[in-house]
Amino acid sequence: MGYSSVTVPPAVLYTTVFAAYSSLVAPFVGFFASGFKRAVGIKDFAATLPGHGGVIDRFDCISNMGIFTYVMLTQVIIRDELDAQAAYQEVSRLEDP
Numbered sequence: 001m002g003y004s005s006v007t008v009p010p011a012v013l014y015t016t017v018f019a020a021y022s023s024l025v026a027p028f029v030g031f032f033a034s035g036f037k038r039a040v041g042i043k044d045f046a047a048t049l050p051g052h053g054g055v056i057d058r059f060d061c062i063s064n065m066g067i068f069t070y071v072m073l074t075q076v077i078i079r080d081e082l083d084a085q086a087a088y089q090e091v092s093r094l095e096d097p
Contacts (some may be wrong), residue, residue: 029064
């Protein structure tokens with residue numbers, strides 16, 4: 001009774017991984033940076049934005065998501081697409097029996 005297998009398109013899987021990382025990991029990068037600053041004994045990374053710290057203080061979560069997006073695109077999504085193209089080319093070279 002029920003399904004014996006589930007087929008999930010790659011786009012849904014990639015979106016789920018991206019959403020999970022962006023909602024569960026990325027927000028805590030700001031807390032990590034805050035803890036790092038407290039351990040070193042500084043209040044802000046720079047004084048470029050008075051009262052807000054430096055640019056790194058404002059964009060630490062965004063820069064983390066940028067790095068994650070780059071790695072996800074180059075090492076997972078594009079690599080899978082290239083593997084699919086190579087497989088199609090190999091299959092198209094096969095001769096009919």
